[in-house]
Amino acid sequence: MRSSRILAGLAAVAVAGAIGMASLPAYAEGDTIKVGILHSLSGTMAISETTLKDTMLFLIDEQNKKGGLLGKMLEPVVVDPASDWPLFAEKARELISVDGVDVVFGCWTSVSRKSVLPVFKELDSILFYPVQYEGEESERNVFYTGAAPNQQAIPAVDYLMNEEGVERWVLEGTDYVYPRTTNKILEAYLKAKGVADEDIMINYTPFGFSDWQTEVSAIKAFGSAGKKTAVVSTVNGDANVPFYKELGNQGISAEDIPVVAFSVGEEELAGLDTGPLVGHLAAWNYFESVDTPENADFIDAWHAYIGNDDRVTNDPMEAHYIGFNMWVKAVEAAGTTDPDAVIDALPGTSVPNLSGGYSAMMPNHHITKPVLIGEIQDDGQFDIVWQTPGLVPGDAWSDYLPDSAVLISDWRAPLSCGNFNTATGTCGGSAQ
Amino acid sequence: MPARTKPSLVTRIAGTALLLVLALFASVAPAGAQTLSEAAAALVQKLPDGSYSDRAEVVTQLAATGESDLAPLLQALRDGDLYVVNADKRVVIAERKGSNYEISDPISGAALGEVGQRDAEKIKVNNSLRRTIDSAMGQLTLMSPDPANRRAAAENILKTADPETIDLIDAALAEEADPAIAAILNEARAVIVLRNDFPADEQLAAVATLKARGDRDALAVLTGVQGTASAEIRPAVDDAIGDIQDVLAIWAAGQNVWYGISLGSVLLLAAIGLAITFGVMGVINMAHGEIVMLGAYTTFVVQDAIRNNAPELFDYSLAIALPLAFLVTALVGIAIERGIIRWLYGRPLETLLATWGLSLILQQAVRTIFGPNNREVGNPSFMSGAFDLGQLSITWNRMWIVVFALAVFAILLAVLNRTPLGLQMRAVTQNRRMASSMGIRTPFVDALTFGLGSGIAGMAGVALSQIDNVSPNLGQGYIIDSFMVVVFGGVGNLWGTLVGALTLGVANKFLEPYAGAVLGKIVILVFIILFIQRRPRGLFALKGRAVEQ
Numbered sequence: 001m002r003s004s005r006i007l008a009g010l011a012a013v014a015v016a017g018a019i020g021m022a023s024l025p026a027y028a029e030g031d032t033i034k035v036g037i038l039h040s041l042s043g044t045m046a047i048s049e050t051t052l053k054d055t056m057l058f059l060i061d062e063q064n065k066k067g068g069l070l071g072k073m074l075e076p077v078v079v080d081p082a083s084d085w086p087l088f089a090e091k092a093r094e095l096i097s098v099d100g101v102d103v104v105f106g107c108w109t110s111v112s113r114k115s116v117l118p119v120f121k122e123l124d125s126i127l128f129y130p131v132q133y134e135g136e137e138s139e140r141n142v143f144y145t146g147a148a149p150n151q152q153a154i155p156a157v158d159y160l161m162n163e164e165g166v167e168r169w170v171l172e173g174t175d176y177v178y179p180r181t182t183n184k185i186l187e188a189y190l191k192a193k194g195v196a197d198e199d200i201m202i203n204y205t206p207f208g209f210s211d212w213q214t215e216v217s218a219i220k221a222f223g224s225a226g227k228k229t230a231v232v233s234t235v236n237g238d239a240n241v242p243f244y245k246e247l248g249n250q251g252i253s254a255e256d257i258p259v260v261a262f263s264v265g266e267e268e269l270a271g272l273d274t275g276p277l278v279g280h281l282a283a284w285n286y287f288e289s290v291d292t293p294e295n296a297d298f299i300d301a302w303h304a305y306i307g308n309d310d311r312v313t314n315d316p317m318e319a320h321y322i323g324f325n326m327w328v329k330a331v332e333a334a335g336t337t338d339p340d341a342v343i344d345a346l347p348g349t350s351v352p353n354l355s356g357g358y359s360a361m362m363p364n365h366h367i368t369k370p371v372l373i374g375e376i377q378d379d380g381q382f383d384i385v386w387q388t389p390g391l392v393p394g395d396a397w398s399d400y401l402p403d404s405a406v407l408i409s410d411w412r413a414p415l416s417c418g419n420f421n422t423a424t425g426t427c428g429g430s431a432q
Numbered sequence: 433m434p435a436r437t438k439p440s441l442v443t444r445i446a447g448t449a450l451l452l453v454l455a456l457f458a459s460v461a462p463a464g465a466q467t468l469s470e471a472a473a474a475l476v477q478k479l480p481d482g483s484y485s486d487r488a489e490v491v492t493q494l495a496a497t498g499e500s501d502l503a504p505l506l507q508a509l510r511d512g513d514l515y516v517v518n519a520d521k522r523v524v525i526a527e528r529k530g531s532n533y534e535i536s537d538p539i540s541g542a543a544l545g546e547v548g549q550r551d552a553e554k555i556k557v558n559n560s561l562r563r564t565i566d567s568a569m570g571q572l573t574l575m576s577p578d579p580a581n582r583r584a585a586a587e588n589i590l591k592t593a594d595p596e597t598i599d600l601i602d603a604a605l606a607e608e609a610d611p612a613i614a615a616i617l618n619e620a621r622a623v624i625v626l627r628n629d630f631p632a633d634e635q636l637a638a639v640a641t642l643k644a645r646g647d648r649d650a651l652a653v654l655t656g657v658q659g660t661a662s663a664e665i666r667p668a669v670d671d672a673i674g675d676i677q678d679v680l681a682i683w684a685a686g687q688n689v690w691y692g693i694s695l696g697s698v699l700l701l702a703a704i705g706l707a708i709t710f711g712v713m714g715v716i717n718m719a720h721g722e723i724v725m726l727g728a729y730t731t732f733v734v735q736d737a738i739r740n741n742a743p744e745l746f747d748y749s750l751a752i753a754l755p756l757a758f759l760v761t762a763l764v765g766i767a768i769e770r771g772i773i774r775w776l777y778g779r780p781l782e783t784l785l786a787t788w789g790l791s792l793i794l795q796q797a798v799r800t801i802f803g804p805n806n807r808e809v810g811n812p813s814f815m816s817g818a819f820d821l822g823q824l825s826i827t828w829n830r831m832w833i834v835v836f837a838l839a840v841f842a843i844l845l846a847v848l849n850r851t852p853l854g855l856q857m858r859a860v861t862q863n864r865r866m867a868s869s870m871g872i873r874t875p876f877v878d879a880l881t882f883g884l885g886s887g888i889a890g891m892a893g894v895a896l897s898q899i900d901n902v903s904p905n906l907g908q909g910y911i912i913d914s915f916m917v918v919v920f921g922g923v924g925n926l927w928g929t930l931v932g933a934l935t936l937g938v939a940n941k942f943l944e945p946y947a948g949a950v951l952g953k954i955v956i957l958v959f960i961i962l963f964i965q966r967r968p969r970g971l972f973a974l975k976g977r978a979v980e981q
Contacts, residue, residue, distance in 0.1 A: 042796055044905050046804035164560060175950050205949040208909045210900045211698065213691040213830070214944045224648040226656025241806060241901045249818050249827035255563050255591075273810050278512070279559045375558055377512060379528075385484070385558040 032075035033068075033337055035060055036095035038106025038116070038127075043083025044208075047237065048316075049108050051267060052130065053078060055317045056105050058305045059324045069328055070335070077101050085115045092116040096123045102337035103128070103327055105320060110134060110177050117142070126339050128327065130319035132262060132284075134181035138396035138409035138418035141339075143346060144366045145323035146316060147285055148394040149185050153232070155371040156260045156283035157186060159386050160230045161193065164258060168199045168229040170219050175204040179234035182262070186232060188400040199227065209239045212246040220250065223257045231259040240264050244277050254279025254375070266312035269380040277376045285355070285369040286318035287382045292356040312380075318354050325351040326361055347412060357391060364409035364418075366394025468539060472497045476505065476523055476538075480516040480555050487555075488564040495568035503572050505538035510565045514538065515552040526552055567592035574604045583613050590620040593653075595628050619645055626657050632664040639665060643672035647823055651676045683823040688941050694830040696937025697837035700930060701896065702910040703917035704840060705889030707929040709765075711918050712848075712861050713881055715773055716780050718788040720914060721907025722795060723886045726764060727757040727893020728902045729798060732807040747812040750894060757890040765886020769879045791907070799904040809897040829898050836895050844888060845926055857881045861924075920960055922970030932971055936960075 037056045039049035060074045068074055077099045081088040088107065095101045096119070103126045107113045110133050120127050120141040132147040160166040169190055173179025183202055190200060201222050203215060223229035235243055240263065247259065253276075260281040266288050269277075288299065298321065303309045330345040331337050350360035359367045368391040374382025397404040397419070406423040410416075417427035468476065475497070478490050491509075494502055508514045508525045515526040515533065524544060526533035532546045557565070570588030573581045586604075589597055601621050608614040622638035630638075642650040654673050661669045702724060709717045734753040738745050745752070772790065776783045811829055818827040848854040859867040860877045868874050893906070900906060921932025936956060943952035967973070 041804075042799065044908075046799060047806065047903060047905075050804045163558075203948065206953060208905070209949060210909060211691075211695050213694065213827075214688075214941055215949065217687060217691075217825070218945065220648065224652035224655075226652045226654075226658075238806070238901045238903060238905065242899055245811075245829075245899065246827070249816065249829060250825055251818055254559050255566065258559055267805065270805055270808070272806070272808060276816075279562060383512070383554075383556050383558075385556070 032073045033070070033331075034075050034077050034099060034101040036092075036099065036101035036104035036106070037076055037078045038081060038088065038092055038095060038104050039108070040083040041078075041080040044237070045083040045108050045112075048267065051311075051314070052105075052108070052316055052320060054306060055302075055320050056324070058302060059321060061305060062301065063324075063328060069331055070337070081112070085109075085111050088112040088115045089119050092119045092127075093123070096120075096125045101125070102339065103342070105130070105323065107131070108316075113142070124339055126327070126342060128320070128323035130316045130323060132315070134178045135185070135394075135396060135398055136181060136401075136404055138364050138366070138411075140343065140365075140411055140416075140418060142365060143323060143326070143361065144394065144396075145319040145326075147369065147371075148366055148396060149182055149398055150395040151285060151369055151371055151392045152262055152283050153182050153186055154189060155388060155392070156262070156281070156373060157189065157232065159281075159283075159373045160232075160258065160260060163386065164230065165228050166230040166258075167195070167227040168222065168225060169195065169201070170222055170229065170231040171200065171202045171234070172215065172219070172231055173202075173204050173234035174209070174236040174239060175206055176236070179204065179236070182234050183232075185398045185400050192400060205235070205239065207236070207239065209235075210242045212243050213250075216243075216246045216250050216252065219257065220252060223252075229257050231257060233259050233261040234263060235261070236263050237268075240268055241272055244272060244280070247280075248276030254281070260373075265314040265316075266381065267314045269376065270312060272380070274376050274380050275378050278378050280376050281373055281385075282376070282382060283371065283373050284315040284382075285371060286313075286315045286353070287372055287374045287384055288313045289374070289381045289384060290355045290372070292354065294352060294356065295354040298354055322351060322353050322359050322367065326359075326367075330361075343411075355387075359391070362393055363412045364394070364396045365411060366396055368393045468499060468501060469497065472499050472502065476502075477521070479509070479514070479523060480521070480553070484556075484558050484561050487557075488561050491561070491564050491568050495571045498572065500572050500576065501539055503569060503576075504541070506565050506569050506572070508538055509555060509557060510562055510569070512554065512557060514555045516555060517547055517552050519547075519551065523555070524552070526554075563592060567594050567597075571597055571600055574600060575607070579610055579613065582608075582610070583616070586613050586616040586620065590616055590623065593620060593623040593627065595624050598624050619650075623653050626653060632662060635662075635665045636668055639668045639672050643675060646676050646679055648680070651680065680823060686822075687824050688945070689938060690824060690826065692938030692941035693934060694834055694937070695941055696934035697830075697834040698896065698899070699913055699917050699937055700841065700933035701833070701837045701892035702889075703914040703921075703929055703933055704837075704844060704926075705885045705887075705892060706914045707918050707921075707926055708844075708885030708888065709882055710915070711924045711926070711929065712857065713878070713885070714780075714861070714923075715777075715882070716784045716787065717768075717773075717885075718784055718911065719768065719791040719794060719907075720889055721909070721911035722791045722798075723761050723765060723889040723907070724893040724896060724910055725798065725902075725904065725907040726794070727761050727890030728809070728897035728900075728906055729802060729807070729893075730757040730760050730890065731894045731897045732802075732809050732902050735809055746810070747814065749810075750812060750815075750898075753894050754891055757894045758887040761890025761893070762883040762887030765889075766879050766883040768886070769882035773882065774875065774878065791911075795904045795907070802904075804904065807902040809902050811898055815898055833895050833899065840888060840891060841926070841930055847884070848926065853877075853880060857884075916957075916960060918970075919964065920970055922972035925970075925972040928970055928972035935971075 037053050039053040040046050041050055041053060057076055060076045063069060064073050077095060079091040079095060081091045092104060095104055105128045107116060107129050108131050113129055116127065117139060125141060127142045128145055129142055130145050132152050135148040171183045171186060173183055187200060205215065219231060258279065258281055260283060262283060264282050265284060299313055302313060303311065326346060326349045329351055330342050330349050334341040334345040346361050347363045348361065350358045353359040353369065355370050357370060359369055361367050371388045371392050372384050373386040374384050377383050396409045397407040399405050406421055407419050408422055409418045410420065411418065420427050472494060475490055475494050479487060491506065505514065513525050513527065514523060516523050517535065523538060524535040525538045526535045529546065531549055533549060533552050534546050535544045536542060537544060566588040570585040573585040574589065576582050576585065589601065598621065601617050605614060605617050608617060618641055622641040625634050625638040642654055651673065654669055658669055658673065706720050709715050709720065731753040734756060735749045738749050768790065772786055773783060776786060815829040815832055818825045848857065856872050856877045859872060860874050864874055917932045917936060918929055920936065921928030940952055940956055943955055947955060
């Protein structure tokens with residue numbers, strides 16, 4: 001009896017809370033523009049996503065100092081999807097329909113992005129997605145400010161092939177969609193470049209893998225065939241630390257077998273003694289060590305905001321920086337935060353990036369970026385050893401997979417299609 | 433020997449060995465002076481300019497001068513410590529000191545004061561430049577009086593096997609007294625002979641030299657030349673490759689066993705605390721992984737304190753962390769037992785849910801206090817690197833973890849079987865009412881037993897911090913494996929835990945090369961499910977009345 005009364009009481013409180021929250025936007029409407037932040041603050045992905053939440057709060061704060069947007073202040077709405085993919089969809093729905101946000105910045109893993117897609121389509125809102133991903137997607141409601149494979153993986157392989165003379169390749173990845181798709185693209189690309197089947201080794205390990213002894217000695221064995229060997233690593237998140245530790249302990253130095261990683265940035269190296277890793281590579285579109293006045297200002301402002309000079313900056317943070325400024329500019333151009341108007345205004349918008357150039361939003365909802373290759377230094381930073389001469393436009397559909405090579409994406413008026421099949425001349429051809 | 437030798441300089445060290453070296457290197461320069469020839473100094477000044485390949489060209493030319501005083505400069509360049517001062521374009525070694533650089537002369541080592549961080553520019557290196565520097569260092573220090581330097585130089589030369597260095601190798605071989613270094617030089621010579629156009633009889637001898645070395649590097653060289661070898665030596669090359677591969681295959685099996693033992697020891701460490709709380713007490717503690725995580729964070733706190741206050745103690749940090757981690761986690765364990773678990777004895781489902789909730793609370797608490805990012809826990813010097821046992825490369829950290837796991841196991845066994853506390857624990861778990869009647873304070877023993885199991889888990893956390901991430905998620909990765917080991921080995925039996933952990937470890941590592949890590953793990957899980965069907969009580973089932981309770 002007693003417990004049922006408590007339950008009833010709890011339910012009443014919950015209902016009251018829900019009503020209170022639902023009534024809030026109506027009260028606040030007109031005074032502020034709401035910006036949704038959908039990053040995990042607990043669970044496995046908190047390690048990467050918490051920083052992005054801070055970055056968004058920092059960017060919104062900066063914008064408000066400049067007087068806000070359209071004469072209104074920006075108001076961040078932070079939710080915690082707790083690294084739980086279905087919860088991402090629920091929280092996205094809550095942000096859009098309950099809190100009434102005009103734009104959402106969020107998601108890290110591809111599976112979380114796939115989980116919120118239907119929500120953004122149904123409620124017709126805007127998502128800015130800041131992380132490098134496997135490509136093979138272009139949606140009207142999503143703007144991809146991270147790198148597509150041709151803005152990260154392909155240039156990295158080119159660098160190793162041309163500058164280091166690599167002839168034998170280990171594609172090492174965590175077993176999920178991003179490494180599998182990226183490796184499929186890379187394998188097709190390497191074969192197109194004349195690399196033989198026996199010179200490519202592909203291996204996958206589970207999430208959070210920590211015992212790398214067998215894998216590392218397999219890499220060592222594969223590398224002793226008399227040809228220059230390199231490892232292309234799509235190993236994700238936490239598994240990188242034990243992987244690099246094992247590499248260091250087994251004495252694989254970057255001069256012998258360099259490892260180029262697509263998921264290892266300043267943030268990941270912060271938990272690691274990088275002494276034995278000097279010379280291993282990473283490919284990104286931004287490094288904290290980029291030597292430009294814009295970047296120095298950004299880092300100084302970030303340190304001042306967060307109150308800690310040891311906090312590093314990284315590539316997805318720059319992606320949010322670019323994405324947020326693009327959205328601001330598009331809203332100013334459209335004169336409204338109405339999603340449809342902003343979606344139409346965004347392609348063609350061009351804003352400064354932190355590496356000294358301008359990044360532009362393209363009709364396929366990907367952006368142009370430079371590609372940088374950095375070598376790990378013993379202070380946990382990267383020395384940029386190579387960069388593309390110009391900007392690389394992100395390609396939604398890879399040219400190296402036969403199914404997607406015929407697809408193009410253009411969300412501008414006459415075509416308005418994310419997956420137009422140039423062979424059949426119809427919209428809706430799918431690569432998957 | 434280099435074609436043109438410029439006047440060499442006398443270094444600080446004197447001695448007959450040095451005189452011999454100097455005799456080789458043509459004329460002798462004024463004693464005590466730490467200067468370079470003009471040509472070399474001009475080359476050094478060119479280092480900051482141009483691309484990486486320009487820089488590599490300069491390094492090659494520096495090596496050709498044969499001036500061994502260049503060695504510290506090249507080493508600094510390789511380590512990324514060489515800078516150019518913006519004001520006077522002077523090339524210096526710079527070390528970070530606060531927000532400034534402390535600069536010194538790269539040749540004489542004389543201190544030159546400090547410059548601001550933006551007043552000096554790093555001379556950048558990349559991998560291919562580092563390789564060029566290694567080769568240059570090899571050439572410059574091959575005649576060094578210090579055997580350790582000579583050895584490093586010989587290994588560098590072996591790695592790059594630049595055909596230009598063959599005269600230098602011959603000259604060094606004529607002088608070399610240390611057979612180990614001479615062997616490396618001989619191998620370097622063999623590699624050069626094989627890869628380039630040399631007479632067939634010399635190449636045959638080279639194949640024999642490499643065959644005698646018999647490791648992966650030798651195999652790499654031989655496979656590399658297999659396609660291009662002349663008809664005369666081709667059979668010998670094929671033969672050598674076959675032989676080396678046969679030997680390596682045997683070592684590969686040994687390697688799998690070792691990796692298996694190493695994985696098994698990690699499983700044992702993770703599971704052994706659970707063997708007490710779950711195995712002996714029967715408490716399903718889902719927060720076990722988080723207690724391991726707390727142990728790892730204790731290590732981080734200890735190391736952080738040591739880094740800030742007494743960096744010279746760093747190598748002892750683990751020894752200091754071990755008892756602290758035990759204490760901290762044992763206290764947490766006792767608090768959990770007194771606060772939560774004792775109300776739930778005999779209700780396994782509620783215990784499971786309560787401790788699972790507790791695990792989430794602990795994770796988020798750590799995340800709030802220490803932040804969501806990985807914390808850096810360093811390896812003390814004795815736990816870094818690897819040593820070779822035949823063709824097997826054994827890493828020190830794994831080696832010490834195996835030793836540590838077995839030591840913890842032995843101590844725990846002794847505590848349970850040889851101490852009054854152990855006797856009481858066994859008495860309480862076997863027949864609570866009887867033990868109580870004999871005057872044992874059963875709640876007190878319960879708390880201590882849970883504390884002991886948790887303390888052991890905390891010590892495991894110290895060890896795991898050496899091979900895994902120290903993050904709030906650390907424990908999650910081990911909880912399933914721990915239960916697997918305890919259930920497989922037989923609940924309530926420490927020996928079962930040991931055998932279970934090692935069996936699973938070795939089986940996993942033998943499967944991995946063939947099935948891959950993902951499939952390997954699935955196969956193991958399926959195997960355990962089938963095994964439990966056949967023997968529900970695990971490998972070593974407890975017998976007797978206690979089981980029936």
